Every structure is written in structure tokens, then in C-alpha cells.
Amino acid sequence: MLGSVATDIQHIGSTAIRSISAKPIIDIVVGVSDFNDLFSLNDVLLENGFIFRGQDIPEQYLYVCGEEDFRTHHIHAVIYDSEAWKNYINMRDYLNCHEEEARCYSELKESLAKRYPEDRIKYTDSKHEIIREILMKARKWRDS
Numbered sequence: 001m002l003g004s005v006a007t008d009i010q011h012i013g014s015t016a017i018r019s020i021s022a023k024p025i026i027d028i029v030v031g032v033s034d035f036n037d038l039f040s041l042n043d044v045l046l047e048n049g050f051i052f053r054g055q056d057i058p059e060q061y062l063y064v065c066g067e068e069d070f071r072t073h074h075i076h077a078v079i080y081d082s083e084a085w086k087n088y089i090n091m092r093d094y095l096n097c098h099e100e101e102a103r104c105y106s107e108l109k110e111s112l113a114k115r116y117p118e119d120r121i122k123y124t125d126s127k128h129e130i131i132r133e134i135l136m137k138a139r140k141w142r143d144s
Contacts, residue, residue: 020105035061090142
């Protein structure tokens with residue numbers, strides 16, 4: 001669907017990390033060189049079930065597949081090789097290589113899911129600090 005607009009496409013998120021808990025949603029990061037090229041494909045993506053949700057965080061655009069209560073896929077579009085791109089790849093790779101840290105992250109996710117079953121914003125915000133710590137370690141690990 002994305003043709004040459006996508007510089008690279010990677011499976012990310014919890015379903016891409018071995019042996020941790022994950023919601024049944026496939027997260028995909030698409031690296032592009034220009035967001036406008038991607039936006040020109042919004043109709044094609046919509047025809048294939050991907051709904052443009054806009055900018056979910058700065059310098060990142062979100063597409064979702066599935067009904068509100070039953071999402072199956074999230075596409076996170078970022079500029080290829082940007083900090084956002086590297087963060088997605090580094091976190092996935094780091095946690096796949098550091099099983100104990102992946103286990104701790106998974107346990108936190110499970111705890112937060114029980115604490116905030118109906119509040120996705122609180123759930124996500126409560127993971128912020130551990131994600132920041134993992135990303136710092138992942139950058140050092142990647143650079144070594």
C-alpha cells in the first residue's frame with residue numbers, strides 16, 4: 001500500500017518483544033522521508049481499513065485499523081532515522097536482548113492494566129518513566 005513512500009517498516013511495540021504481556025494489537029512503525037508523501041496515500045490506506053487519526057504526539061502520525069473497541073493494528077508514521085524512529089527500534093531490540101528488564105516492564109504493564117482498565121491515558125502516562133529509563137539504557141547499549 002505504501003510503495004516507495006515507506007523507507008522502512010518495522011514491527012514494534014509489545015507484540016514484537018518476546019515473552020512479555022501485550023494487548024492483541026500489532027504496532028507498526030513506518031519510516032518516511034516526507035509526511036506529505038504519506039498523506040497523499042490516506043485514501044488508499046482508508047480503503048484498506050486504516051483510519052488516519054492525526055498527530056498523536058509531535059512529529060508522529062497515527063493510523064488505526066479496526067473498530068474503536070476492537071483495534072487490530074496501529075501504524076505510527078515517523079521520519080525515518082529520526083529520534084522517534086530510533087526510540088522504537090532501540091526499545092524493541094534492547095528488551096529482546098535483556099530479558100530481566102523486559103520482564104519488569106511487562107509486570108508494570110500488567111499492574112497498570114489492572115489499575116486503569118478503562119483509562120488508557122492514565123495507563124500510558126504511568127509507563128512514561130520506565131520507558132524513558134529503558135530508552136536511555138537502550139541508546140547506551142546501541143552505541144557500545
